[in-house]
Amino acid sequence: MASPATNITTQFEQQLVKSTTLVFHVNLFIYAAIALVALFRIPHLVALFGTPSEWYNGHFLRYSPVKQPKVSRSNTSNSARTLVGEDTHHDRKRRGGEKDVSEVEVKYPPHTAVVPRQLRTMLSLSRVRILDGYSIGQISILAMYFYALVYATFFKSNPFTDATRPGWVAISQFPLIFALAQKNNILGSLLGYGYERLNYVHRFAAKLVILAANLHAVYYLYRWTAAGTFTELVVRPKNAWGMVALIFMNIMYFFSTSFWRNKAYNVFLWTHSISMIVILPTTYLHQPSLLPYVLACVFLYGADRVMRLFKTRIATAIVIPLPGTDITHIEVPSLNAGWRPGQHVRLRILSRRMGWLGWTEVHPFTIASAPDSHDCLIVMCKQSGDWTKRLGLMSKERGYVDSESKVKVWVEGPYGGPGRMMFASFSAAVLICGGSGITFGLTMMQDLLAKDLKGESRVKYVELVWVTQDANSITPLIQLFTTLIQQSVYCPLRISVYYTKPLTSKLTFLPDPDAAAHLPITLHHNFTLTPGRPRIGRALDAAIMRAVSLGAGHKDSQGITGLAVGVCGPTGLADDVVRAVSAVDSARKDQVGGIEIHEETFGW
Template sequence: MTSSHTLSAGLSRRYVEGFYIPKKAPVAKKVKHKQPRQVKDMSHPISQSHEQAIYLQAFFGGMLGVAFIARLPSMVNWVMARGIQRATFLHKGEIDGPGAYPFSVIAKSPFNKGQSAKPNVFKRFTVWLAPTANTPLPGISLTAGQAFVFALATAASLFVFAYGPTNPIKEPSRAGWAAVAVTPAVTALSFKNSIVGTMGGWGYEKLNKLHRLLGRLCVLFALLHTAGYAHKSTLSGSTAATLKTPLYQSGILAMVGLLLTAVLSVPWCRTNFYNLFWHSHWLGYWIYLIAIMIHWKQTQPFIIPCIVFYGVDCIMRFCRSRSRLAEITPHPAAGYTTITIPDLRGGWEAGQHVYLRVQELGGKLFGLGNLIEKHPISIASAIGGSDGLRLIIRSNGDWSSRVLALAQRKQNEITYGTHEVGPEKAGHDSVPTAAVTVEGPYGGPLYTSFGKNGHVLFVAAGSGLAFVLACAEDLVKQSRGGHARATTCQVIWIVRDVATYQVFHEELMTLLVAASLVPLDLTVKVFITRHGNAAGVSSDDLTYLLPHRDGEILAKRPSIAAIIEDAVFMAKDRHCTYGMVVGICGPPSTVRSCRAAIGGIDPRYLKEIGGLSQHCETFGW
């Protein structure tokens, strides 16, 4: 019985569902167990990298969230003061009144000029933090605050690439996911109408450095991804076969689009061939976005929002554009051109800039290039002025030289008469005009209000005075209505020669006369750097150029550190407790010198005057 039971048990184990299975190890079972494990191991690195890419997006969102929370009080105040209406769309009218200026809404009434208020806890903390964060680092064009943010963003991006159960070099898909994860952040920081800049109160030009850094990381990860798979296919001897597949073809096309944007965006190309950089940038960007979605469909949740936001930005640019007839005045001796649009009197804040197109310029692509060629120009007037929107262009390139030549040609037609003007109108006080399109406004101080501080210092170099004139004119206007705390304003202008000074002479005299009628102690000091050395003329010989008791002209090169230090001691002697603000506009060397001088001031003096803030506008893109 025992033997029969054993035999039946053995037969039952050998017969499964009617099939006879030999005693040897079944081959089918081994294949069945190995195949699922192999598929799981192949898919694991891809899913792990995808998950880390999502974590990187969450990290970038957290960084922006912290920045938005810190800027939230200023943003709410700016919106309540009708900042969106004043600084978004150019229009004919003017938004004025008690709520038309930042920080006057909280006061509910005109500011008290008395310097008795003490800074709150948050401002006492920023007294130490702000100068430190804005101090330039030696050897690189970054401040301490910018370097800290860059380090965080770079560390997070490298974490997605390097951290995981597999070797990132042997598994190139991880580098590809890192590039895709950085793409939305790069895109969000590139738009002129970006939600990041709007909510944070930063102009798009302030976010450009972070945009470039993340863009270079994206290109680096994409190159590692491409090189890794190229190496794999070379080792397996299947390069020719893989290049024929749509997967690899679309990947190569995406890489070409990225390299097109990266190579033509170097500083030399941006400075000398701005339009080539601009059009190659958006063309390569679109090639990359479309090709990457074809290359790997799992990237669509990262790429589709970029396409949607790009479309919204294009619509906003169209809505913020205005075509008008402008008055153009040439200044050939100094190489400047003044463009005035009387029909636009509002819709911008002091210190903002617009993109200008001049349709009547000849030359490129049979004149068709003028429809798309545009350049950023600072607005040199405050809202509500009698002249409207005023732009001052310095001739230092092909486009600006053609604008000056156009203004001279039209001026000669009016002065001497041509077949277009007619000899009967020659010699009359007519103003040459040209059709232009302005897009904007963009940038500017936004949440930074010069009028809420007790002491204001403006430092400008060259054509950077256009920014300072608009801000100073707006400050005078605020002081007239009692909406400014500032009691002292110093304007420092560093200019090359007398010919350039004469371009702005009328605006400076108008500013001094207007300031003398309001409770604001405004002074102007001009430093002409080349006049004294070239002609041997002393400062006394230049006093006739600025005949006003609050104006002074010196024929020498100033010390920016001494200027800022003297301004701090002046604020201290006048018992300023509302703080001091420095507005800077000029080339990178001037901005860097000002930041270094501010960072070298003793924090004890800054604490006594209520802190020191700064707003910088730098030439170049």
């Protein structure tokens, strides 16, 4: 006859088997759902790789000699078609362009809508914000995940009588959480999203896991305390390691809250890294049968670190302050290619002037220049906290003398960006930027215009809307904006800048500073400066009108392929843009071939 102790062990083993099988099946369900979305996104991947430059851009930074666009002035080649039609030619003349009508070999990027026409209303609905910046689409994903874990925890089990189940649920989600946390994100690559876009799932999943781990532990702590065996049992190695893992999970949770992320990012970062290093081995020591999960996490973490090394370039950068602004301009002459517009790099300044520990900090910045252009890699850093202020100070101390403003930098990337959404494949683009989000607008705008000259863009019209607090902050960009408008020969560009703070000083860039009395100010043809909030609806209307009307020469024969909207800035601005897009009449959306949005916010 079996002893009571043997019976308990057998029962425990049976439960263990049940729990492992169940969490395995729940994981299968979760990964199958991810695979389904990845499958659905394959046409977008095919479309992306239909453009040759997309094969080698977006992965590694490099230097590439700049090739001039292949412009043929003769009419002999059959494959060369006129990029500029008669209408556009007249249009160009009207705008006072000086170039000859050129012929380039057109290689328009293939366009694949994010969803079929029938699902546009659903897509629009999924973008509506309901909770603290979260959209219905995001909440639905989190709700499904939540349900899957609730099912795994409670199916034929009660966490108050079976503590192993929540433990298994917790560990089973470790690999997913690790996969979502890496900068070189396997899931992101499969789905076509940057790591920062999936970060909300990482945060939510991690919270549920920590909750499950606590449920698992509380059961034992309660039982041991009630039986008076707490001090005896808690020191047993298996239990002690479990306690250490739990304590570090809770530390991780506490220091990951938005308070710490916003107020002391480094505290969040260090506690996260140290806790992770402690949690993995202690989890294994607590329960050696969890080794496969621990190894999966170690593999994901290790692979990411190796990829980061491959993506890192140590280079010399020129760091200068942008006069009249709180922005530091950094350019890296030895890098000019390898990124896609909208992507960011992680930057480390290797100089003692940033403080003794300054070199340990890595900060993300969107690349403000277009790839494969005469410009090199440029980032613009607005002073917001300690590190960016120190950077600003350093750039000012070093002055404008070229040799003194040079500094060694560690540039890692590129990461993120619009994924599989190709702005150049749409009929029109509206870029809406708030504050330092202008970096996103600059790179997108320059890339679209450069592609247009090479015959690689279907875009017939680009509108940039920039909302900034201080009107004078446009001073360093006026020259660039004006040049871009002049260069936008075949694809009209309109720039509308809105400033939200009342003028306290004269506008130094105006020939007659008192002209500010007459608002809005037209700084150049198609370039205005207006006080107040942006009129996003109006910008969308103008872009739709240009996308559906004729006059873009050869592009007209390609059909109407939608309006791309890119927004980069505070969450409130992104919310406004989503609302404005939702407010567009559905017949008008259909007429333009749908409106797709890419959102970029400087945080998570």
